[in-house]
Amino acid sequence: MTAAPQLAGRLRGFGTTVFAEMSALAVATGSINLGQGFPDYPGPPEVLDVARAAIGTAADQYPPGPGIPELREAIAEHRQRFTGQVYDPDTEVLVTAGATEALAAAMLSLLEPGDEVVLFEPIYDSYSAATAMAGGVVRPVPLHPPEDGAGRWTFDPADVRAAVTPRTRLLLLNTPHNPTGTVLTTEELDFLAELAVAHDLLVVTDEVYEHLVFDGARHVSPATLPGMQERTLVVSSAGKTFNVTGWKVGWICGPAPLVAAVRTAKQFLTYVNAGPFQPAVAAGLRLPDAYFAGIARDLQARRDVLVRGLQEAGLPVISPEATYFATVDVRGVQPDGDGLAFCRSLPGRAGVVAVPSGVFYTPQHAALGRHLVRFAFCKSDDVLGEAVRRLGRLA
Numbered sequence: 001m002t003a004a005p006q007l008a009g010r011l012r013g014f015g016t017t018v019f020a021e022m023s024a025l026a027v028a029t030g031s032i033n034l035g036q037g038f039p040d041y042p043g044p045p046e047v048l049d050v051a052r053a054a055i056g057t058a059a060d061q062y063p064p065g066p067g068i069p070e071l072r073e074a075i076a077e078h079r080q081r082f083t084g085q086v087y088d089p090d091t092e093v094l095v096t097a098g099a100t101e102a103l104a105a106a107m108l109s110l111l112e113p114g115d116e117v118v119l120f121e122p123i124y125d126s127y128s129a130a131t132a133m134a135g136g137v138v139r140p141v142p143l144h145p146p147e148d149g150a151g152r153w154t155f156d157p158a159d160v161r162a163a164v165t166p167r168t169r170l171l172l173l174n175t176p177h178n179p180t181g182t183v184l185t186t187e188e189l190d191f192l193a194e195l196a197v198a199h200d201l202l203v204v205t206d207e208v209y210e211h212l213v214f215d216g217a218r219h220v221s222p223a224t225l226p227g228m229q230e231r232t233l234v235v236s237s238a239g240k241t242f243n244v245t246g247w248k249v250g251w252i253c254g255p256a257p258l259v260a261a262v263r264t265a266k267q268f269l270t271y272v273n274a275g276p277f278q279p280a281v282a283a284g285l286r287l288p289d290a291y292f293a294g295i296a297r298d299l300q301a302r303r304d305v306l307v308r309g310l311q312e313a314g315l316p317v318i319s320p321e322a323t324y325f326a327t328v329d330v331r332g333v334q335p336d337g338d339g340l341a342f343c344r345s346l347p348g349r350a351g352v353v354a355v356p357s358g359v360f361y362t363p364q365h366a367a368l369g370r371h372l373v374r375f376a377f378c379k380s381d382d383v384l385g386e387a388v389r390r391l392g393r394l395a
Contacts, residue, residue, distance in 0.1 A: 014129045018359045022343060029347040032379075032387045034306075035355040037178070037324040039378045043243035046287060051247075051280035059276045065267055067095025067251070067278060074282035075251050081289075082210075083221050085229060091256040094263050097273040098248035099208045099237040100126050101266065106204050106233055106252065107134040107170075109265040115169035120155060122360030122369055124178050124206070136170075139163045140362045143180055145372075149316045149329070153182040157191055164195065170202045171195070173222055176209040179360055179374045180327060181320020183217045193225040202258070203232040208240050208250075209323045211292045214300040217321040223254075233258050238281040240324070241295070247277045299324070299377075302384055306377035309388030313350075313395050324378040327357060329371055333394055337371040351390045 007014075019036055026033035042048065054060075066072065072089035079085055087093055096102040103126060111117070113135030119127055121140040131138050141163050143153040171192065175184040184192075196203050205222045213219050223232040237250035252262055303319070307326055310317040315328040334342040339356035346352055357372035377384060 010132045010135065011129070014132065017125065018340070018343075018355060022353050022355055025344070025347055026353040029351070029353075031347040031351045031353045032383060032390065033353045034375045034377070034379065034387055035343075035353045037240075037376045037378060038245045039243040040383060041243065041380045044284065044287065044291065047242050047244070047280045047284040050283045051277050054276035054279050057276075059279060061275060063095075063272050063275045063278055065272055066090075066263060067093070068282075071095055071249075071251075071278045071282040071285075074285040075253065078285040079234075079253055082292075083224050085221075085224060085253075087253045088256065092253055092259050094252050094259050094266065095273075095278065096250045096252060096266055097270040098239065099206060099235050099250040101248075101269055101273075102235045102237075102250050102252040102262070103127065103204065103206065104130040104133065105262045105265040105269060106235070107131050107136060109261040110134075110202055110204075110258070111136040111169060114167060116165060116167045117170045117172050118160065118163045118168055118201075119172040120174070120177070121362060121365055122179050122357055122372075123362070124174060125360065127172060127174075128362070131172075137167070138362065139165070139168065140365060142365050142368055143177070143182065145180070145318055145327070149318055151318075152321060153177070153180040153318070155188070160192070160195065164199055164201075168199060168201060170204060172204050172206075174206040175222070176207075176213055176219060176322030178209065178323050179325050179357060180318070181323045181325055183213055183219055183321045184222075186220055189220055189222050189225055193222060193228050196231060197227040201231070203228065204235065205232060206235045208235070208237045210236060211241050212296055212299050212324070213322040214296060214303060215321060219322070230255050233262065238277075238284060241292075242281070242284045244277070244281075247274055247281070249274045249277050249281045302377045302379070302381075305381075305384050305388060306375060309391050310375065312388075313391040313393075315391075315394070324376050325374050326377060328373050328375065330373050331371050334371075339369070339371055339373045342373060350393045352387050 022035040072093040076087045076089040107130040111134040118139045233254035239245035330342040331337040357369040361369040
Protein backbone atom coordinates (compact mmCIF):
# COMPACT_ATOMS: atom_id res chain seq x y z
CA MET A 1 0.00 0.00 0.00
CA THR A 2 1.46 3.37 -1.00
CA ALA A 3 0.52 6.80 0.32
CA ALA A 4 0.87 10.29 -1.13
CA PRO A 5 3.78 12.23 0.45
CA GLN A 6 1.52 15.15 1.49
CA LEU A 7 -1.21 12.96 2.97
CA ALA A 8 -2.45 14.09 6.38
CA GLY A 9 -1.05 12.02 9.21
CA ARG A 10 -4.40 10.58 10.22
CA LEU A 11 -4.73 8.95 6.78
CA ARG A 12 -1.21 7.62 6.40
CA GLY A 13 -1.47 3.92 5.77
CA PHE A 14 -4.64 4.37 3.69
CA GLY A 15 -3.08 4.90 0.26
CA THR A 16 -3.70 2.85 -2.87
CA THR A 17 -5.16 -0.47 -1.81
CA VAL A 18 -4.33 -4.02 -2.77
CA PHE A 19 -7.75 -4.19 -4.49
CA ALA A 20 -6.51 -1.79 -7.15
CA GLU A 21 -3.32 -3.82 -7.55
CA MET A 22 -5.17 -7.11 -7.91
CA SER A 23 -7.77 -5.73 -10.32
CA ALA A 24 -5.01 -4.28 -12.51
CA LEU A 25 -3.23 -7.64 -12.37
CA ALA A 26 -6.39 -9.39 -13.54
CA VAL A 27 -6.65 -7.08 -16.55
CA ALA A 28 -2.94 -7.32 -17.39
CA THR A 29 -2.90 -11.13 -17.28
CA GLY A 30 -6.39 -11.90 -18.59
CA SER A 31 -7.21 -13.60 -15.31
CA ILE A 32 -10.64 -14.18 -13.79
CA ASN A 33 -11.13 -11.62 -11.02
CA LEU A 34 -12.45 -13.30 -7.87
CA GLY A 35 -10.94 -10.52 -5.77
CA GLN A 36 -13.53 -7.77 -5.60
CA GLY A 37 -17.08 -8.45 -4.50
CA PHE A 38 -19.31 -7.39 -7.35
CA PRO A 39 -21.66 -9.59 -9.40
CA ASP A 40 -21.24 -9.93 -13.15
CA TYR A 41 -24.92 -10.68 -13.81
CA PRO A 42 -27.84 -8.21 -13.82
CA GLY A 43 -30.31 -7.43 -11.10
CA PRO A 44 -34.07 -8.07 -11.21
CA PRO A 45 -35.91 -6.50 -14.19
CA GLU A 46 -38.56 -5.13 -11.81
CA VAL A 47 -35.83 -2.86 -10.44
CA LEU A 48 -33.86 -2.13 -13.62
CA ASP A 49 -36.97 -1.19 -15.61
CA VAL A 50 -37.96 1.45 -13.06
CA ALA A 51 -34.52 3.04 -13.29
CA ARG A 52 -34.63 3.08 -17.08
CA ALA A 53 -38.04 4.76 -17.00
CA ALA A 54 -36.82 7.38 -14.52
CA ILE A 55 -33.85 8.49 -16.65
CA GLY A 56 -34.74 11.52 -18.74
CA THR A 57 -37.36 12.73 -16.25
CA ALA A 58 -37.27 15.11 -13.31
CA ALA A 59 -35.60 12.28 -11.35
CA ASP A 60 -32.33 13.24 -13.08
CA GLN A 61 -32.15 16.39 -10.93
CA TYR A 62 -31.30 16.81 -7.26
CA PRO A 63 -33.52 14.62 -5.08
CA PRO A 64 -34.40 15.81 -1.55
CA GLY A 65 -31.42 15.78 0.79
CA PRO A 66 -32.66 12.90 2.99
CA GLY A 67 -33.75 10.88 -0.07
CA ILE A 68 -37.04 10.80 -1.97
CA PRO A 69 -40.06 10.12 0.28
CA GLU A 70 -40.97 7.01 -1.75
CA LEU A 71 -37.62 5.38 -0.98
CA ARG A 72 -37.56 6.39 2.68
CA GLU A 73 -41.05 4.94 3.09
CA ALA A 74 -39.99 1.72 1.31
CA ILE A 75 -36.95 1.39 3.59
CA ALA A 76 -39.12 1.79 6.70
CA GLU A 77 -41.66 -0.74 5.36
CA HIS A 78 -38.91 -3.21 4.47
CA ARG A 79 -37.37 -2.86 7.91
CA GLN A 80 -40.71 -3.50 9.59
CA ARG A 81 -41.45 -6.47 7.32
CA PHE A 82 -38.19 -8.27 8.10
CA THR A 83 -37.41 -7.19 11.69
CA GLY A 84 -40.69 -5.91 13.13
CA GLN A 85 -39.07 -2.56 13.94
CA VAL A 86 -40.89 0.69 13.25
CA TYR A 87 -38.95 3.70 11.94
CA ASP A 88 -40.39 7.08 10.99
CA PRO A 89 -39.43 7.57 7.32
CA ASP A 90 -39.31 11.37 7.80
CA THR A 91 -37.00 11.54 10.82
CA GLU A 92 -35.43 8.10 11.32
CA VAL A 93 -34.38 7.11 7.78
CA LEU A 94 -31.66 8.73 5.68
CA VAL A 95 -30.64 7.78 2.12
CA THR A 96 -26.87 7.84 1.47
CA ALA A 97 -24.35 7.26 -1.30
CA GLY A 98 -24.02 3.60 -0.49
CA ALA A 99 -23.28 2.06 2.88
CA THR A 100 -19.76 3.49 2.69
CA GLU A 101 -21.01 7.08 2.97
CA ALA A 102 -23.45 6.12 5.73
CA LEU A 103 -20.58 4.67 7.75
CA ALA A 104 -18.26 7.61 7.09
CA ALA A 105 -20.95 10.15 7.95
CA ALA A 106 -21.74 8.26 11.15
CA MET A 107 -18.11 8.33 12.25
CA LEU A 108 -17.67 12.00 11.33
CA SER A 109 -20.80 13.07 13.17
CA LEU A 110 -20.55 10.92 16.29
CA LEU A 111 -16.85 10.77 17.17
CA GLU A 112 -14.70 13.36 18.91
CA PRO A 113 -10.91 13.17 18.41
CA GLY A 114 -9.53 10.36 20.53
CA ASP A 115 -12.83 8.50 20.89
CA GLU A 116 -12.38 4.75 20.56
CA VAL A 117 -14.29 2.37 18.29
CA VAL A 118 -14.41 -1.33 19.14
CA LEU A 119 -14.86 -3.64 16.14
CA PHE A 120 -14.01 -7.11 14.93
CA GLU A 121 -11.18 -7.96 12.60
CA PRO A 122 -10.60 -8.92 9.86
CA ILE A 123 -12.08 -5.46 9.18
CA TYR A 124 -13.82 -4.24 6.03
CA ASP A 125 -11.31 -1.64 4.92
CA SER A 126 -13.47 1.50 5.03
CA TYR A 127 -14.12 1.16 8.77
CA SER A 128 -10.59 2.02 9.84
CA ALA A 129 -10.33 4.85 7.31
CA ALA A 130 -13.65 6.40 8.33
CA THR A 131 -12.66 6.21 12.00
CA ALA A 132 -9.32 7.83 11.24
CA MET A 133 -10.94 10.65 9.23
CA ALA A 134 -13.07 11.42 12.28
CA GLY A 135 -10.02 11.45 14.55
CA GLY A 136 -11.12 8.27 16.28
CA VAL A 137 -9.06 5.28 17.38
CA VAL A 138 -9.76 1.70 16.29
CA ARG A 139 -9.71 -0.96 19.02
CA PRO A 140 -9.81 -4.26 17.09
CA VAL A 141 -10.93 -7.58 18.51
CA PRO A 142 -9.94 -10.66 16.47
CA LEU A 143 -12.42 -13.15 15.12
CA HIS A 144 -10.91 -16.64 15.26
CA PRO A 145 -11.37 -19.13 12.40
CA PRO A 146 -12.39 -22.71 13.20
CA GLU A 147 -9.29 -24.75 13.95
CA ASP A 148 -10.07 -27.58 11.52
CA GLY A 149 -11.70 -25.42 8.84
CA ALA A 150 -15.13 -26.87 9.65
CA GLY A 151 -17.28 -24.48 11.64
CA ARG A 152 -17.58 -20.74 12.00
CA TRP A 153 -15.50 -17.75 13.01
CA THR A 154 -16.01 -16.73 16.65
CA PHE A 155 -14.70 -14.21 19.18
CA ASP A 156 -13.60 -14.45 22.79
CA PRO A 157 -15.90 -12.37 25.00
CA ALA A 158 -12.95 -11.60 27.27
CA ASP A 159 -11.19 -9.92 24.35
CA VAL A 160 -14.20 -7.67 23.77
CA ARG A 161 -14.42 -6.71 27.43
CA ALA A 162 -10.70 -5.89 27.47
CA ALA A 163 -11.07 -3.67 24.40
CA VAL A 164 -13.67 -1.43 26.06
CA THR A 165 -12.09 1.47 27.97
CA PRO A 166 -13.35 4.78 29.40
CA ARG A 167 -12.57 6.31 25.97
CA THR A 168 -14.80 3.88 24.08
CA ARG A 169 -17.59 5.73 22.34
CA LEU A 170 -18.91 3.30 19.76
CA LEU A 171 -19.28 -0.38 18.93
CA LEU A 172 -19.13 -1.04 15.18
CA LEU A 173 -20.63 -4.37 14.15
CA ASN A 174 -20.80 -6.06 10.76
CA THR A 175 -23.19 -8.98 10.49
CA PRO A 176 -23.29 -10.89 8.19
CA HIS A 177 -19.57 -10.25 8.28
CA ASN A 178 -17.25 -9.35 5.41
CA PRO A 179 -14.73 -10.88 4.78
CA THR A 180 -15.27 -13.98 6.97
CA GLY A 181 -18.89 -14.75 6.04
CA THR A 182 -19.82 -15.42 9.65
CA VAL A 183 -23.25 -14.48 11.02
CA LEU A 184 -23.31 -13.38 14.65
CA THR A 185 -25.57 -15.64 16.71
CA THR A 186 -28.28 -14.50 19.08
CA GLU A 187 -26.09 -15.52 22.02
CA GLU A 188 -23.15 -13.48 20.71
CA LEU A 189 -25.40 -10.50 20.03
CA ASP A 190 -26.96 -10.73 23.50
CA PHE A 191 -23.48 -10.45 25.00
CA LEU A 192 -22.60 -7.45 22.81
CA ALA A 193 -25.93 -5.75 23.56
CA GLU A 194 -25.46 -6.16 27.30
CA LEU A 195 -21.96 -4.72 26.98
CA ALA A 196 -23.20 -1.74 24.95
CA VAL A 197 -25.96 -0.98 27.47
CA ALA A 198 -23.66 -1.40 30.48
CA HIS A 199 -21.08 1.03 29.06
CA ASP A 200 -23.62 3.33 27.38
CA LEU A 201 -22.05 2.84 23.95
CA LEU A 202 -23.46 3.93 20.63
CA VAL A 203 -23.72 1.09 18.10
CA VAL A 204 -23.40 1.20 14.33
CA THR A 205 -24.27 -2.05 12.56
CA ASP A 206 -23.46 -2.74 8.91
CA GLU A 207 -26.04 -5.18 7.53
CA VAL A 208 -25.54 -4.89 3.76
CA TYR A 209 -25.54 -8.70 3.41
CA GLU A 210 -28.70 -9.10 5.49
CA HIS A 211 -30.51 -11.18 2.84
CA LEU A 212 -27.53 -13.26 1.65
CA VAL A 213 -27.48 -15.89 4.40
CA PHE A 214 -27.08 -19.66 3.82
CA ASP A 215 -27.66 -23.11 5.30
CA GLY A 216 -30.41 -22.07 7.67
CA ALA A 217 -28.28 -19.47 9.45
CA ARG A 218 -30.41 -16.55 10.62
CA HIS A 219 -29.51 -12.89 10.47
CA VAL A 220 -30.58 -11.02 13.61
CA SER A 221 -30.19 -7.27 13.59
CA PRO A 222 -28.48 -6.03 16.77
CA ALA A 223 -30.99 -3.15 16.86
CA THR A 224 -33.81 -5.60 17.65
CA LEU A 225 -32.36 -6.64 21.02
CA PRO A 226 -33.49 -5.12 24.34
CA GLY A 227 -32.07 -1.67 24.99
CA MET A 228 -30.52 -1.42 21.53
CA GLN A 229 -32.86 0.39 19.14
CA GLU A 230 -32.44 3.70 20.98
CA ARG A 231 -28.63 3.56 20.69
CA THR A 232 -28.17 1.85 17.31
CA LEU A 233 -27.77 3.09 13.74
CA VAL A 234 -28.49 0.38 11.16
CA VAL A 235 -26.71 0.64 7.80
CA SER A 236 -27.70 -1.27 4.65
CA SER A 237 -27.75 -0.77 0.90
CA ALA A 238 -29.20 -1.87 -2.42
CA GLY A 239 -25.94 -2.95 -4.05
CA LYS A 240 -25.66 -6.50 -2.74
CA THR A 241 -29.39 -7.21 -2.58
CA PHE A 242 -30.21 -6.17 -6.16
CA ASN A 243 -26.84 -6.69 -7.94
CA VAL A 244 -26.39 -2.95 -8.48
CA THR A 245 -23.18 -2.17 -6.62
CA GLY A 246 -22.42 0.74 -8.96
CA TRP A 247 -25.63 2.60 -8.13
CA LYS A 248 -24.36 3.45 -4.63
CA VAL A 249 -27.73 3.70 -2.93
CA GLY A 250 -27.54 3.04 0.80
CA TRP A 251 -29.39 4.10 3.91
CA ILE A 252 -29.17 4.45 7.64
CA CYS A 253 -32.00 3.94 10.15
CA GLY A 254 -32.03 4.88 13.80
CA PRO A 255 -33.33 7.21 16.49
CA ALA A 256 -34.14 10.68 15.15
CA PRO A 257 -31.36 12.50 17.09
CA LEU A 258 -28.68 10.12 15.77
CA VAL A 259 -30.01 10.23 12.21
CA ALA A 260 -30.10 14.04 12.38
CA ALA A 261 -26.45 14.02 13.44
CA VAL A 262 -25.50 11.78 10.52
CA ARG A 263 -27.52 13.94 8.14
CA THR A 264 -25.50 16.97 9.23
CA ALA A 265 -22.28 15.32 8.03
CA LYS A 266 -23.83 13.64 4.99
CA GLN A 267 -25.11 16.92 3.50
CA PHE A 268 -21.53 18.15 3.17
CA LEU A 269 -20.21 14.92 1.65
CA THR A 270 -22.30 14.02 -1.40
CA TYR A 271 -25.33 16.21 -0.51
CA VAL A 272 -27.55 13.95 -2.68
CA ASN A 273 -27.04 11.08 -5.11
CA ALA A 274 -28.57 8.57 -7.52
CA GLY A 275 -31.77 10.43 -8.39
CA PRO A 276 -33.09 8.01 -11.06
CA PHE A 277 -32.04 4.99 -9.03
CA GLN A 278 -33.90 5.89 -5.85
CA PRO A 279 -37.41 5.00 -7.16
CA ALA A 280 -35.96 1.77 -8.58
CA VAL A 281 -34.56 0.75 -5.19
CA ALA A 282 -37.92 1.57 -3.61
CA ALA A 283 -39.53 -0.87 -6.05
CA GLY A 284 -36.93 -3.50 -5.19
CA LEU A 285 -37.47 -3.23 -1.46
CA ARG A 286 -41.14 -3.93 -2.04
CA LEU A 287 -40.54 -7.15 -3.99
CA PRO A 288 -42.19 -10.24 -2.45
CA ASP A 289 -40.44 -12.37 0.15
CA ALA A 290 -39.82 -15.03 -2.50
CA TYR A 291 -37.33 -12.74 -4.23
CA PHE A 292 -35.18 -12.34 -1.11
CA ALA A 293 -35.26 -16.07 -0.34
CA GLY A 294 -34.37 -16.80 -3.97
CA ILE A 295 -31.24 -14.64 -4.07
CA ALA A 296 -29.92 -16.43 -0.99
CA ARG A 297 -30.53 -19.87 -2.55
CA ASP A 298 -28.87 -18.81 -5.79
CA LEU A 299 -25.80 -17.44 -4.06
CA GLN A 300 -25.53 -20.48 -1.79
CA ALA A 301 -25.35 -22.69 -4.91
CA ARG A 302 -22.54 -20.49 -6.28
CA ARG A 303 -20.75 -20.72 -2.95
CA ASP A 304 -20.93 -24.51 -3.08
CA VAL A 305 -19.39 -24.57 -6.58
CA LEU A 306 -16.44 -22.46 -5.49
CA VAL A 307 -15.93 -24.25 -2.17
CA ARG A 308 -15.78 -27.65 -3.91
CA GLY A 309 -13.36 -26.28 -6.48
CA LEU A 310 -11.07 -24.80 -3.83
CA GLN A 311 -11.08 -28.05 -1.86
CA GLU A 312 -10.25 -30.07 -4.98
CA ALA A 313 -7.39 -27.64 -5.70
CA GLY A 314 -5.87 -28.46 -2.31
CA LEU A 315 -6.92 -25.21 -0.62
CA PRO A 316 -8.53 -25.74 2.81
CA VAL A 317 -11.58 -23.49 2.80
CA ILE A 318 -13.81 -22.11 5.53
CA SER A 319 -17.28 -22.32 4.02
CA PRO A 320 -19.09 -19.05 4.80
CA GLU A 321 -22.53 -18.76 6.37
CA ALA A 322 -23.30 -15.64 4.31
CA THR A 323 -21.96 -12.87 2.01
CA TYR A 324 -20.01 -13.13 -1.26
CA PHE A 325 -16.74 -14.56 0.05
CA ALA A 326 -14.90 -17.73 1.05
CA THR A 327 -11.59 -17.76 2.92
CA VAL A 328 -8.79 -20.26 2.30
CA ASP A 329 -5.56 -21.17 4.09
CA VAL A 330 -2.75 -21.13 1.51
CA ARG A 331 -0.02 -22.75 3.59
CA GLY A 332 -0.48 -26.08 1.81
CA VAL A 333 0.34 -24.58 -1.61
CA GLN A 334 2.48 -21.59 -0.56
CA PRO A 335 5.48 -22.87 1.41
CA ASP A 336 6.11 -19.61 3.28
CA GLY A 337 2.41 -19.10 4.02
CA ASP A 338 2.46 -15.60 2.53
CA GLY A 339 -1.05 -14.82 1.29
CA LEU A 340 0.03 -11.67 -0.56
CA ALA A 341 2.77 -13.54 -2.43
CA PHE A 342 0.27 -16.29 -3.24
CA CYS A 343 -2.19 -13.76 -4.71
CA ARG A 344 0.53 -12.11 -6.78
CA SER A 345 1.60 -15.46 -8.21
CA LEU A 346 -1.89 -16.93 -8.67
CA PRO A 347 -2.59 -15.29 -12.08
CA GLY A 348 0.51 -16.96 -13.50
CA ARG A 349 -0.20 -20.27 -11.81
CA ALA A 350 -3.93 -20.53 -12.45
CA GLY A 351 -5.24 -17.46 -14.28
CA VAL A 352 -7.32 -16.35 -11.27
CA VAL A 353 -7.12 -13.32 -8.99
CA ALA A 354 -7.97 -13.30 -5.26
CA VAL A 355 -7.30 -10.87 -2.40
CA PRO A 356 -4.99 -11.52 0.58
CA SER A 357 -6.92 -11.37 3.83
CA GLY A 358 -3.97 -9.73 5.54
CA VAL A 359 -5.19 -6.36 4.23
CA PHE A 360 -8.21 -6.65 6.52
CA TYR A 361 -6.09 -6.74 9.69
CA THR A 362 -4.46 -4.00 11.74
CA PRO A 363 -0.66 -4.17 12.14
CA GLN A 364 -0.96 -5.50 15.69
CA HIS A 365 -2.82 -8.59 14.46
CA ALA A 366 -1.27 -8.91 10.99
CA ALA A 367 0.11 -12.38 11.71
CA LEU A 368 -3.43 -13.71 12.20
CA GLY A 369 -4.33 -13.12 8.56
CA ARG A 370 -0.99 -13.56 6.80
CA HIS A 371 -1.79 -17.06 5.48
CA LEU A 372 -5.42 -16.38 4.53
CA VAL A 373 -6.87 -15.40 1.14
CA ARG A 374 -10.39 -14.30 0.17
CA PHE A 375 -12.20 -15.49 -2.98
CA ALA A 376 -15.50 -14.03 -4.25
CA PHE A 377 -18.19 -16.34 -5.65
CA CYS A 378 -20.77 -13.73 -6.77
CA LYS A 379 -20.08 -14.54 -10.42
CA SER A 380 -22.02 -16.06 -13.30
CA ASP A 381 -22.12 -19.82 -13.70
CA ASP A 382 -19.80 -19.75 -16.72
CA VAL A 383 -17.22 -17.51 -15.06
CA LEU A 384 -17.29 -19.43 -11.80
CA GLY A 385 -17.02 -22.76 -13.59
CA GLU A 386 -14.02 -21.58 -15.60
CA ALA A 387 -12.37 -20.21 -12.45
CA VAL A 388 -12.79 -23.56 -10.71
CA ARG A 389 -11.35 -25.36 -13.74
CA ARG A 390 -8.31 -23.09 -13.70
CA LEU A 391 -7.83 -23.45 -9.94
CA GLY A 392 -7.58 -27.20 -10.54
CA ARG A 393 -4.08 -26.56 -11.89
CA LEU A 394 -2.94 -26.05 -8.30
CA ALA A 395 -3.88 -29.57 -7.27
